Amino acid sequence: MALMIPTHALPPLSYLVPAGTGSGVGPGTVVVAPLSGRSRLGVVVGPDPEPGRAREEICSVRHDLSVPPDLLGACLRISGSYAVPLPNVLRATLPPGLDAGRFLVVRPGGGWPWESGSVVSRAEIKKAIGADALRAAEAEGAVTLRPAVPERKAVEWSVVRGGAEPDLARAPRQREVFGVLKDRGGALPSSVLLSETGAGRSVLRELARRGAVTLVRRPEPVPVFDTSGGGESGLKPFRRDAGRAVGRGGPFVWRVPTDEQPGAVAAVARAAVEEGEQALILAPERETVDRLVRHLLRALPAGYTVAAYHGGLGKDRTAVHAAVRDGEADVVVGTRAAALLPLARPGAFCVVDEPDGSHRAEAGYEGLPIHTRDVAVARGRAEGAAVVCLSPVPSLRLFAAGGRGRGRVGELPPRAPVGWPSVRVVDMRGSGSVLSSTLLDACRRFAGGGGRVGVIVDRLGYAAVVTCNRCGAVRRCPGCDVPLASPDGSSLLACPRCGRREPNGGRCAECGSDRLSPAGIAVERVREGLAEALGSPVGLITAGRRELDGAPVVAGTARCVLREGWDAVVIPDVDSSLQASGLGATERSFRLVYRAAEAASGLLLVQTRAPEHHALLAAARGDYAALVASEVPRLRAAGYPPFAHLAVASLHGPEEKVLRAVESRLRPAVEAGVEVSDPVGVARAGRPPYWKVLLRARELDPVARAASLVARMAAGTHGLQARVEVDPEEV
DNA sequence: AGCACGCCGACT
DNA sequence: GTCGGCGTGCTC
Numbered sequence: 206m207a208l209m210i211p212t213h214a215l216p217p218l219s220y221l222v223p224a225g226t227g228s229g230v231g232p233g234t235v236v237v238a239p240l241s242g243r244s245r246l247g248v249v250v251g252p253d254p255e256p257g258r259a260r261e262e263i264c265s266v267r268h269d270l271s272v273p274p275d276l277l278g279a280c281l282r283i284s285g286s287y288a289v290p291l292p293n294v295l296r297a298t299l300p301p302g303l304d305a306g307r308f309l310v311v312r313p314g315g316g317w318p319w320e321s322g323s324v325v326s327r328a329e330i331k332k333a334i335g336a337d338a339l340r341a342a343e344a345e346g347a348v349t350l351r352p353a354v355p356e357r358k359a360v361e362w363s364v365v366r367g368g369a370e371p372d373l374a375r376a377p378r379q380r381e382v383f384g385v386l387k388d389r390g391g392a393l394p395s396s397v398l399l400s401e402t403g404a405g406r407s408v409l410r411e412l413a414r415r416g417a418v419t420l421v422r423r424p425e426p427v428p429v430f431d432t433s434g435g436g437e438s439g440l441k442p443f444r445r446d447a448g449r450a451v452g453r454g455g456p457f458v459w460r461v462p463t464d465e466q467p468g469a470v471a472a473v474a475r476a477a478v479e480e481g482e483q484a485l486i487l488a489p490e491r492e493t494v495d496r497l498v499r500h501l502l503r504a505l506p507a508g509y510t511v512a513a514y515h516g517g518l519g520k521d522r523t524a525v526h527a528a529v530r531d532g533e534a535d536v537v538v539g540t541r542a543a544a545l546l547p548l549a550r551p552g553a554f555c556v557v558d559e560p561d562g563s564h565r566a567e568a569g570y571e572g573l574p575i576h577t578r579d580v581a582v583a584r585g586r587a588e589g590a591a592v593v594c595l596s597p598v599p600s601l602r603l604f605a606a607g608g609r610g611r612g613r614v615g616e617l618p619p620r621a622p623v624g625w626p627s628v629r630v631v632d633m634r635g636s637g638s639v640l641s642s643t644l645l646d647a648c649r650r651f652a653g654g655g656g657r658v659g660v661i662v663d664r665l666g667y668a669a670v671v672t673c674n675r676c677g678a679v680r681r682c683p684g685c686d687v688p689l690a691s692p693d694g695s696s697l698l699a700c701p702r703c704g705r706r707e708p709n710g711g712r713c714a715e716c717g718s719d720r721l722s723p724a725g726i727a728v729e730r731v732r733e734g735l736a737e738a739l740g741s742p743v744g745l746i747t748a749g750r751r752e753l754d755g756a757p758v759v760a761g762t763a764r765c766v767l768r769e770g771w772d773a774v775v776i777p778d779v780d781s782s783l784q785a786s787g788l789g790a791t792e793r794s795f796r797l798v799y800r801a802a803e804a805a806s807g808l809l810l811v812q813t814r815a816p817e818h819h820a821l822l823a824a825a826r827g828d829y830a831a832l833v834a835s836e837v838p839r840l841r842a843a844g845y846p847p848f849a850h851l852a853v854a855s856l857h858g859p860e861e862k863v864l865r866a867v868e869s870r871l872r873p874a875v876e877a878g879v880e881v882s883d884p885v886g887v888a889r890a891g892r893p894p895y896w897k898v899l900l901r902a903r904e905l906d907p908v909a910r911a912a913s914l915v916a917r918m919a920a921g922t923h924g925l926q927a928r929v930e931v932d933p934e935e936v
Numbered sequence: 937a938g939c940a941c942g943c944c945g946a947c948t
Numbered sequence: 949g950t951c952g953g954c955g956t957g958c959t960c
Contacts, residue, residue, distance in 0.1 A: 206948085210949050218948035241947055241951065259948055920949090923943060 206263075207291045208240060208247040209305060213916035217250050217291070219259035226266050233277040235270040235299075236263045237350045243343055244350040246305045248272055248295050250281065264349055272298050273547050279580075279587035280545070286583070286905050287575045287931045288852060288912035297545040297573055301522045302355045309351035314342060324351050355523055357424040363398050363409060364419050365391035371417040378408050383417055394426055427512075427524040429534045430498070434507035439465075439500075443472035446617045447593070451476035451553045453615075456582045456592040458559070458599045458607070460619035460829065463803050464770075466557055466595050469620075470497055471504035473555045473593050478509050478535045482552020482590070485529075486538040487577045489563035491515045492768075497538045497557070505536070514539035514546060541565065541572060544580040551588040554581040559594040559603060560796060568855075568930040576934065578603060582614075597622065597803065598796045598829055602932075605837045606847040619829075626773075626805040628825040632816040639726055644775055645738050647810050652739065652757035656772030660735065660760040661801060662728040664781065665747060666692040666699075673713035674720035682707070691723050726778035732760045767800050774805035777812050779821065787935050788845055791820045795832045798824035844901060846932050852900040852912035853933055856884065858925040863896045866925060870918055871898075875911045878902050905932070 207217045220238045222230050230236065234249040239261050246267075253259060272280070276298055284291040306327040310319045318333055319325055330339050330348065342348045365386055373380040382402045386393055393401075395409060412418045440447075443461075450457045451473060461469045470486055477484035486501075488494045498513045505511070512525045512534040528534045532549030539546065541564055556564065556578050566572030573580070578594055585592035594603060594614075606614045631643045651658050670688040671680045679688045682700035689698040689707055698707045712719050723730065728747065735758055736743040744753035746761035753759075759766070766774065782794040798821060802809045813821060823831035841848045856863045867884050875881055884896035900911045912929040919927030 208948095208949090212949055215947080215949070220948060238948085240949090243950085245949095253948090261948060921944065 206236065206238060206247045206249045207295060208238065208245045209292045209296065210240075210245065211290055211293050211296070212920060213288075213290050213913055214920040215290075215292075219253040219256075220247075221259045221262045223262050226263065229268060230263070230266055231274070233272040233274045235267040235272065237265045237267070237352075238263045239344075242340060246350065246352050248277070250277065250291070264346075267352070270299060270303070270352070270354075273549075273588075275551070275588040276545070276547050276584070279584040282587060283573075283575060283580060283583050286909050287573075287579070288909045288916060288929050289573055289575065290916075294545070294573065297542075298547055300354050300526045301542075302520070303352055304355070305350070305352040307351050307353045308343075308348040310348055312347045314338070314347060324353060354527075355520065357427075357524055358520070359422040360425045361395045362392055362421050362423045363395045363412075364421055366416055366419050368416075371412075371415045373417070376411070378404055379412050379415075379417075382408050383412060386418065394423075395420065397426075425524075427528050427533075428518070428521050429510050429512040429525065429528050430502055432502050432505040432507055432509045432511060434503075434505065436503040439468035440471035440475060440504050441468075442620070443469045444475070447472035448476045450593050450615075450617055451480065451482075451591045454585070454589060454591045455615060456585055456594070456613075457615045457617050458594050458596075458604055459617040460597055460599060461595050462597050462620060462622045463558075463800065465620060465623075467497060467500040467504070469593075469595055470555055470557060471501055473553050473591075474501060474536045475505055477552030477591075478505065480552055482550045483529070483532065483534070483548045484536045484553040484555060485543065485546060485548060485551070485581075486536065486555045486557060487544055487564070487581060488538060488540065488557040489561035491517050491540060493557060494538050494540055501536055501538065509535040511536045511538070513537070514543040516540070516542055541577045541580075544573075544577045545584075548588070551584070551590040553590055554585055554592045556581050556592070556594040559596040560598065560600040562934060565934060568928050568933075574930050574933075576932075579932075593617070598799050598832075600934075601792055601833065601836055601840060602846040604833060605840060622803060622827055624806065625827055626802055626807055626809045628802065629808065629810045630816050630821065630825060631810065631812045632814070633812050634814050634816075639731065640734050640738060640777060641812055644777065644810055644812060645735075647773060647775065647808060648735065648739055648758050651773045651807065652741075656757070656807065658758045658773045658775060659766040659769065659771040659804065660731060660743075660758065660775045660777065661763045661766045661797070662726060662731045662760055662777060663763050663797075664690075664725070664727040665729075665762070666690050666727045667723060667729040667733075670723075670725040671698060671709070671721055672724045673716060673718050674722055675718035676713060676716040678713055678715035680707075680714070680721065688725075690725075690727065693729060726781065728760050728762065731777055735760065763797055763800075767804050769804065771805050773808040773810065774801045775810045775812075776801055779811045779813050780815060783813070783815060783818060783821065788839065788843055789935050791836055792832065795820045795824045799827060799829075802827060849901060849903050850905040850908045850932055851902075851936065852908045852929055852931045853936065854898045854900065854912060854915040855887075855928045856896045856898065856915075856919065856925065857893075857927070858895075858919075858922075860886075860896070862922065862925050866918055866922060867896075867898055871911075871915060874914055875900070876907055878904075879907050879911045881911070899936070908932075 232251050237244050238247050244264055280294045284294045307324050310323050382404045385402050413420050474484040494513050494515050501511045514525050514537050529537045530547045559578050564577040566574050568574040581592045631641050648658050692699050698709050732743045744756035744759035746754050746765040880901040882899035884898050886894045888894045900908050902908045909931050915927050916929050919925045
């Protein structure tokens with residue numbers, strides 16, 4: 206049984222199941238069991254492979270929380286393949302808000318302020334009787350762990366009372382309210398009824414007094430919505446292929462233009478619900494989730510239910526979790542937090558915008574550092590469901606997994622983009638300016654004709670770097686050696702890594718010249734330059750700010766600009782993306798340019814000093830096959846996923862401890878076929894450095910085992926901390 | 937000898 | 949994760 210303690214250091218432990226509670230305890234059952242005199246929540250993973258070790262008995266069984274056995278199988282696989290402790294993975298399938306720190310008082314001791322049967326938090330007990338007494342009480346069973354799911358708030362409902370209809374001939378307001386209530390099935394939350402009819406409480410009170418309705422308290426309604434049917438046309442072109450995928454099961458990539466993804470999602474969902482199964486749709490952002498929910502409510506035939514699941518739901522999340530687990534929602538659309546939602550009848554998983562980075566939590570932050578696509582693929586296999594990953598430009602690691610044996614990913618017939626803008630690649634070699642005349646002319650032409658131009662600049666602030674005009678040296682942060690950026694063009698420079706602030710101006714550290722000027726293309730500078738050249742204000746859209754976003758020309762980050770449609774899209778500095786470090790830079794640049802072309806109805810204009818770059822030219826003509834042909838061999842040669850697998854371990858602690866741990870403990874212990882790199886120091890301003898170790902092997906699981914080994918090693922070594930990430934999106 | 941501290945392994 | 953045992957090294 207895996208106890209819900211989030212650590213690499215604790216293996217599953219064995220317990221006896223008392224004869225009385227034995228029925229129905231099996232893989233996935235949630236139980237309470239003792240460990241070192243304290244009771245803990247745990248999930249049964251299976252019978253003990255070497256029976257006889259168990260000495261303690263399970264305290265209680267929580268069938269209401271249990272994990273479906275197939276989903277447990279997926280969790281075991283995910284934990285094993287991505288070096289995430291099983292309890293962390295399992296936590297993501299349990300109800301959100303589950304409070305594992307509550308106790309049921311079984312036999313209150315003398316002087317306790319509670320009677321038997323009350324449920325109290327650990328903190329309250331500690332305060333009342335002290336930590337030692339709590340331990341003793343726990344050990345002898347006077348209190349027992351009783352994890353609690355937050356109670357749903359009760360609200361007042363108005364319910365039509367059967368029997369003779371009251372005479373409302375002389376009460377038009379009451380008649381109207383009563384009519385609406387009957388039309389809506391005879392029961393509504395009073396607040397909904399009143400706001401829909403615009404009536405006051407007195408009307409309702411009067412109806413209740415006459416006996417026409419009764420006012421009862423019921424749990425707040427769960428945000429699970431009924432489909433209305435009607436607008437099905439968008440999904441028609443996708444129905445056959447979606448039906449094939451859902452019928453066959455297993456993982457698929459489906460290259461679908463971005464603006465047609467909702468149709469493909471609806472087709473996948475429909476194929477699942479028509480089989481009587483559920484569909485889980487995973488999108489990178491809340492906004493996309495909500496949009497897809499609205500789309501599905503219209504696009505699916507009437508008679509099904511759809512729910513959203515993401516962090517913005519607050520207390521409703523627990524209720525949606527229960528509705529999905531109990532099969533009351535046919536389709537659920539969620540962010541990565543929904544990736545491990547238990548489904549009563551799993552039929553299809555669908556990953557929207559598959560290559561999007563938001564599908565994976567960053568290591569060390571809340572959420573599992575595993576890409577939603579990988580979670581979905583593991584679930585599809587374990588739960589016997591289809592997995593459909595949508596994007597016009599799928600990640601190469603997924604796409605290239607196509608032809609190979611076990612992890613084979615099928616491809617559904619790609620849908621060609623409808624309409625492609627004319628593309629202009631402007632050669633900036635030999636030009637010192639940021640904005641070419643071609644670019645400015647294009648902006649004038651489109652803006653003058655009533656069109657809208659979106660300008661993509663993926664660097665916030667005013668200038669990415671400040672350089673010396675005389676010797677060309679770049680001003681760097683004294684702490685991190687990273688170029689200082691100018692957030693607003695004013696008198697202050699800031700380090701993008703550590704946030705340290707330095708005064709602008711002064712002299713060049715290399716040659717002493719005072720001719721320092723901003724360089725590097727950042728969004729504020731482009732905005733200012735454009736406004737000056739065009740003679741009209743330019744809008745701004747970034748994650749944090751929106752200004753004049755109705756202006757004919759709007760500059761912003763790729764994520765924000767690509768959310769909308771434009772007559773022309775401009776990328777003034779595609780080189781910053783092309784030259785970014787890492788093997789994935791080419792792929793990411795291709796995707797940026799491709800998506801920009803999709804978002805532009807008339808013109809895509811790209812400025813570059815590498816006008817012959819193959820990925821740039823391929824993206825300009827929408828040629829994904831060319832990207833595959835050039836990049837997949839590079840991934841293969843470099844030993845990158847899916848041809849090999851790697852893990853990054855970040856070790857925090859004193860240098861000698863790190864080196865000793867890696868050389869004398871890790872290296873001798875890793876299995877054959879796993880390469881272990883030398884630790885590389887990563888310097889950080891103001892904070893001690895940390896070390897990175899790269900692990901690599903042909904197969905995923907050996908890499909994950911080595912990564913877990915690092916994590917366990919660090920967990921058992923005082924002063925050493927490790928964070929591991931298997932197959933990160935970027936190394 | 938007596939005690940503080942940190943490391944390590946057990947916990948089922 | 950949390951605890952206790954034990955070895956090291958220091959103090960009385």
